Amino acid sequence: MIAVTQQSQTVHIDLGDRSYPIVIAADLLARSSTYAQCPPAAQALIVTNSTVQPLYAAQLKAALESKYQQVHTVVLPDGEAHKDWQTLNLIFDGLLSKGCDRKTVLFALGGGVVGDMTGFAAASYMRGVPFVQVPTTLLSQVDSSVGGKTAINHPLGKNMIGAFYQPQLVVCDLASLDTLPAREVSAGLAEIIKYGPIADMEFFEWLEAHMDALRSLEPAALMHAVKRSVEIKAWVVGQDEKEAGLRAILNFGHTFGHAIEAGMGYGNWLHGEGVGAGMVMAAHLSQRLGLVDASFVDRLTLLIARAGLPTRGAVIDATDNAGAYLEHMRVDKKAQAGEIRFVLIDGLGNATMRSAPDSLVREVIDACCMQGVGIQG
């Protein structure tokens, strides 16, 4: 570790009485002092999954035991395929069987799925208990653990059931990324890359220069990428907590990406992989609508490829692939009265929300999809 990562950096999400800090550093997770400002309670409950539990749960439990009399742990099965009610209910079973009251603090220890489910459990248990995000994946550190979106999936759509519910604190321990498989590092890079085209092309250029350093988890590069991503997200969420407008730009690449994830069955493509291919497709659509030129599409596609991500969508239906994409996209939460709302790039560093003719969208899907691509697991 080099010196720069031993300094912790703090980014504030400014949402009035729902404001909270995001603390970024190496080796935060196991320190009691990290949690000094957490709400007091008799009990705390760590929610984690079967992959992360053996790596970090004991450390977190030990750190919390100086503050909470009882620290329980609920271990969920790992993966997006389990982001459902049955698995969510394991958290409620744990809370109720331990007699946890409405002051109990929940700690989400893991990636985006653990964070989204723990957040929704916290929002709903006794109509709301406090929670803390301790994201251990790159994707959840730079995106899902920040901003208060919580949810579970429904068989007919991803993240369809949830709440806007803000954590008390987000703890980004960069050292926890050391155990992350390369495929998941790439998935996290997708959400980092997206901040460039929608908000900050200087950051995009920095990513072009530091992609190799990021893939090898160089601490100084990680610190900058996580901090800048979280700053951009904080700026967007601070203006539009409940996605009335601006916040939707954070979903660049997600409309196409969700269609791939849903079409392939949740869990086959990682979320970040869907976003990677989805950003390429959204860039192509932006170009066909005359909003960006081909050189930008090529530049973005190259960076996504260098991040180790798929740059083409999967064929999700052999008979009518574009039709299958459109059907999935029409149940996207951003759709209104059946009209799909795409996040498009309108000049470098600037996003816009637009609908597009089905025929044009079909052309993009036909041009950007290839049988059997992108599944590396």
Added chain:
Amino acid sequence: MIAVTQQSQTVHIDLGDRSYPIVIAADLLARSSTYAQCPPAAQALIVTNSTVQPLYAAQLKAALESKYQQVHTVVLPDGEAHKDWQTLNLIFDGLLSKGCDRKTVLFALGGGVVGDMTGFAAASYMRGVPFVQVPTTLLSQVDSSVGGKTAINHPLGKNMIGAFYQPQLVVCDLASLDTLPAREVSAGLAEIIKYGPIADMEFFEWLEAHMDALRSLEPAALMHAVKRSVEIKAWVVGQDEKEAGLRAILNFGHTFGHAIEAGMGYGNWLHGEGVGAGMVMAAHLSQRLGLVDASFVDRLTLLIARAGLPTRGAVIDATDNAGAYLEHMRVDKKAQAGEIRFVLIDGLGNATMRSAPDSLVREVIDACCMQGVGIQG
């Protein structure tokens, strides 16, 4: 109908940007003008149950069709026993299968169970869509449809999973009470009676004078009882939306009542019946703690009996009845670190939150319970 009920009365719940009106009158439900201020959308979805659907769903649908292009209906099985995730999911299935977007307005047509479930579905669908309460039972008009508490039950506790989520409008159609079974009128009277001891003894005296008129659904009496109940609730909720303190007084009788409901299996005792017997038990506990005298306990018990409600708790465990009550009460949401918090009467018209020694609570339970009482269904 006499003239007074044809004038509509409006009570405002003042919660900043979450404020909304409660409109009370006869024959509101079927009028398009009732819904003029509801949010615009392409689609609306009526949630009702199998008992209420044949009585009022067609009228409500017709009234809404002048405002919404498509009005769908989801019919839930009737009863507290169905206040669970499986039934809640019928609402999500309906919303997603009809392609409902995040502007879709939900209408809860029915009693407290329909209102609580529709409210939680609205809070959670796509992280929040607007909803309107159209309560058709006395209990839901005077209590559950007002104030934004939404929830479903968990096998280990009532209303354990939910949200604070305010409706856009509450429509109390007094004429819809004409079809209400007498047992449910009595259950509604329990929640009306509670407002006296906790906040307004003048209203309690009015109830003593008008109990017979209320049980025979005299319009002028109903209008006053509903309006005064809602006014008191609005005053309490306006000061403490999320039950940080004062709002808990609205649960007078509910701690014991929930234990009866849970102990007997949800749906065997109506909620209002549990509250009726529970208020008697809470009054006895208040007396044993020296907060009220025996004459108040007798007076309250008599009024509860005149409302057609049980005045004694059920025996929920033949071996250790008081122990079983205590166990249920320890998972009550008001409990903190295993200590039960009772809503007690501390002088007429004034409620307080207190814990009490287990031995005293056991005495009250032993004195107030009788095998096989109160189940009239």
